Amino acid sequence: MPRVLYLSFYFPPSRASGVFRALATANHLVRAGWDVTVVTAPRDFFEYHLDGAVDPALEATVDPRIKVERPAMNTYMYENDVRRFGLFRRMFPNVASKLYHESQKRIFGEHYIGWVPGVLRTAVTRHLRKRFDLVVATGNPFISFAVAHHLGKLFRVPYVVDYRDAWIFNQFTEQVRFPEGGLMTQWEEKVVRDAAEIVFVNDGMRRWYADRYPAAASRMEVVPNGWEPEILGRPEYRAADPGRPLRFSYLGTVTSYLPIEVLVEGWRLARQHPLLADAVLDVHGHLGFFPAEAAEIRPRLDAGADAGVVYHGSFSKTDAARVYRETDALVFCVPGAKFVTSGKVFEYMATGKPIVSVHAPDIAAADVLDGYPLWFHGAELDAESVAGSFIAAAKAARDLDRPTFDAALRHADRYTRDATLTPWEHRLRALAEGKS
Incomplete structure (x- = not known):
């Protein structure tokens, strides 16, 4: 039974639009005989910080064989209630603000960065207990791609990234979001360069990325969305x-x-x-x-x-x-x-x-x-x-x-999800078994 670590910040009970692809992917893999561990955001983030943006009925459709991990995260940018501030932030608010914004400039430019420590602790602990064969990450947020890159290197296993959305450009306006040579474009270059496979929801997005990263074009595939x-x-x-x-x-x-x-x-x-x-x-x-x-x-x-x-x-x-x-x-x-x-x-x-x-x-x-x-x-x-x-x-x-x-x-x-995901599952299995 191949073992996959699936990084999906948005997962039921979240009602975010990207949840449905993540849910379908995890369910399809476990039904195809995979041992699936999903690492997602803590429930409190959806219920409190996103004002109850949850769908409890959707959570009931998660296959019970999937192991769902919800490590705690630092919600600095989302927390406005001073009564919920941590001790360091209460005592040294200016220092805390400076440290947070420096992390955005020097480590990763997304407000979801506070999710990373908990994900890394959880992933390493689970891997030491029983080795993962593959890491798959879906984005947005794209901090999951950076974590997949790091864990793939650390665990010495292949990793795959699934672009539900475009990263460095806005797919709604078609405008590039980050300066060339900046922190985020450097991150994407590393992620794409080392990924075993890069997946997109449509061919237009795949072609855009293939033109930008021609050395990785042969590892780019389209996995359409579908229905259940x-x-x-x-x-x-x-x-x-x-x-x-x-x-x-x-x-x-x-x-x-x-x-x-x-x-x-x-x-x-x-x-x-x-x-x-x-x-x-x-x-x-x-x-x-x-x-x-x-x-x-x-x-x-x-x-x-x-x-x-x-x-x-x-x-x-x-x-x-x-x-x-x-x-x-x-x-x-x-x-x-x-x-x-x-x-x-x-x-x-x-x-x-x-x-x-x-x-x-x-x-x-x-x-x-x-x-x-x-x-x-x-x-x-x-x-x-x-x-x-x-x-x-x-x-x-x-x-x-x-x-x-x-x-x-x-x-x-x-x-149908089976029709769109089955070919991808076959490729993921080959990667996990070292046949690709």
């Missing part, structure tokens, strides 16, 4: 009820990067069509990644309240199947950057229902949707194109027949 039949179930074909108003839904985190204004205006125009005159656009999900972002995002959604845009708040991952059953068509609204795939698109396809795209036409998710028979998208990201897509999707929802539904599910089945 064990969580969502298998939908049954059901003809639309002609006597009921159509219901469109967006599910997922609503971030400030989304083209919300285009979505709302396109929906408003579409509702002038008789098919959509009484239709509703439901929005399900958290507003932003952090609570403070909600105040800026909510008014942008509320601008469409008079046109049938209804915000329902957050939902549990385990409740997603019910929400999908109650909708007639899905709205895939994401930032317009070519490196963006999003995890929700896979679940959307697994419903066998029409999907309306509200994003730039050349993003990475378009490659996944290509071939899905109920995908409706315009050539431009503007209100008129979006309205046309809504109207076309409404017609498809009313006319959906069994053959089209079955064809949609066949396309979605290419992206």
